[in-house]
Amino acid sequence: MNNKEKLRKAGLRPTKQRMIIADILLDGVNRHFTAENLQNEINASGNSMSIATIYNCLKNFRNCGLIKQVESSKDTAIFDTNINQHHHFLDEETGELIDIENDEVNLRKLPKIPQGYLNNGVEVLIKIKKQI
Amino acid sequence: MNNKEKLRKAGLRPTKQRMIIADILLDGVNRHFTAENLQNEINASGNSMSIATIYNCLKNFRNCGLIKQVESSKDTAIFDTNINQHHHFLDEETGELIDIENDEVNLRKLPKIPQGYLNNGVEVLIKIKKQI
DNA sequence: CAAGTAGTTTAGAACGATTTTAAAGTAAAA
DNA sequence: TTTTACTTTAAAATCGTTCTAAACTACTTG
Ligand SMILES: [Mn+2]
Ligand SMILES: [Mn+2]
Ligand SMILES: [Zn+2]
Ligand SMILES: [Zn+2]
Numbered sequence: 366m367n368n369k370e371k372l373r374k375a376g377l378r379p380t381k382q383r384m385i386i387a388d389i390l391l392d393g394v395n396r397h398f399t400a401e402n403l404q405n406e407i408n409a410s411g412n413s414m415s416i417a418t419i420y421n422c423l424k425n426f427r428n429c430g431l432i433k434q435v436e437s438s439k440d441t442a443i444f445d446t447n448i449n450q451h452h453h454f455l456d457e458e459t460g461e462l463i464d465i466e467n468d469e470v471n472l473r474k475l476p477k478i479p480q481g482y483l484n485n486g487v488e489v490l491i492k493i494k495k496q497i
Numbered sequence: 498m499n500n501k502e503k504l505r506k507a508g509l510r511p512t513k514q515r516m517i518i519a520d521i522l523l524d525g526v527n528r529h530f531t532a533e534n535l536q537n538e539i540n541a542s543g544n545s546m547s548i549a550t551i552y553n554c555l556k557n558f559r560n561c562g563l564i565k566q567v568e569s570s571k572d573t574a575i576f577d578t579n580i581n582q583h584h585h586f587l588d589e590e591t592g593e594l595i596d597i598e599n600d601e602v603n604l605r606k607l608p609k610i611p612q613g614y615l616n617n618g619v620e621v622l623i624k625i626k627k628q629i
Numbered sequence: 630c631a632a633g634t635a636g637t638t639t640a641g642a643a644c645g646a647t648t649t650t651a652a653a654g655t656a657a658a659a
Numbered sequence: 660t661t662t663t664a665c666t667t668t669a670a671a672a673t674c675g676t677t678c679t680a681a682a683c684t685a686c687t688t689g
Binding site: 414421439 | 636637638639640646647653
C-alpha cells in the first residue's frame with residue numbers, strides 16, 4: 366500500500382504536506398523523533414512547512430494510529446514510528462530511546478485491572494545508565 | 498526521622514519553604530501531583546510560596562531522591578511521593594495514575610541490557626480505558 | 630468540467646509550563 | 660559577630676505548543 370492509500374485509509378486527505386511527512390515517516394524504518402527533528406528532515410528533503418502544520422499533522426497521524434507518542438518526562442513531545450506494541454530502553458541522561466521488541470519481554474504476573482476498566486496495553490520501560 | 502533530618506541527610510538546608518513542602522509531601526502518603534497541585538496545598542495550609550521556589554524545591558527534592566518524577570506525555574510535570582520501585586496504571590483519557598506495588602508484577606523474561614550500560618530500574622505501565 | 634463546500638495550511642499571535650534574572654533575605658561557617 | 664554561600668522572590672524571559680483567521684486546496688455535486 367502506498368502512502369496516498371495509507372492516508373486515505375486513515376481518513377486523512379492526502380495533501381501535499383501530509384504526503385511529504387508520510388514519505389519521511391512511513392518508510393518502514395522505526396524511529397523516535399520530535400516535531401523539530403521532523404522539521405529538519407523536511408528541510409533537508411528540499412521542502413519546507415509551517416511548524417503549525419507539522420504539529421497538526423503529527424496530532425492527526427497519532428490520532429489515526431499511523432504513529433505513536435511516547436510517554437516521556439522531557440518537555441518536548443517524542444513520537445515513534447513503531448506502532449507495534451513494544452517496549453523501550455531509556456538512557457535518562459541523554460533521553461535516548463531504544464526499542465525492545467514485544468517478544469523480548471515476558472510478564473509472569475500482572476495485577477488485576479481496576480474495576481470498570483479494560484487493559485489497553487502494557488509497556489515496559491527499562492532505564493539504563495552508561496557504565497563508568 | 499523528622500523532616501528536618503531528612504532534608505539535612507539529603508544535603509539540603511532546611512529552609513522555611515522546604516520544611517513547608519516536606520511537611521506536605523513526606524507524610525508517608527503516596528500521591529501523584531503537579532507543581533500547581535502542590536501550590537494549592539501550600540495555600541490551603543495557610544502558607545504561600547513563589548511558584549519559582551516550588552519548582553526549585555521539586556527539582557531539588559527529585560535530584561536528592563526524596564520524590565520521583567513520572568514519565569508522562571502530558572505537558573505538565575507529574576511528581577510522585579512513592580519513591581519505592583513500583584508500577585502504574587494510567588487512564589490515558591483523564592491522566593489518572595494508580596500505583597501498582599512492585600510485587601504485583603513479575604517479569605519472566607527481560608532483554609539483554611545494551612553493551613556499556615547498566616540496568617537502572619524497570620517500570621511497567623498498564624494503560625487502562627473506562628469500560629463502555 | 631464548474632461551482633460549491635468542507636477541510637487544510639500558514640504566519641503570527643497567544644498560551645501555559647517552566648526557567649532565568651538579579652536583588653533581597655537567610656542559614657551555616659569562620 | 661562577621662562573612663560567606665546558598666535560597667527565595669517577583670517579574671521577565673523562554674520555549675514548546677496551540678489558536679486565529681485569512682488564503683488555499685481537495686473533494687463533492689450538478
Ligand atoms: Mn512530558
Ligand atoms: Mn511546555
Ligand atoms: Zn519505540
Ligand atoms: Zn506512583
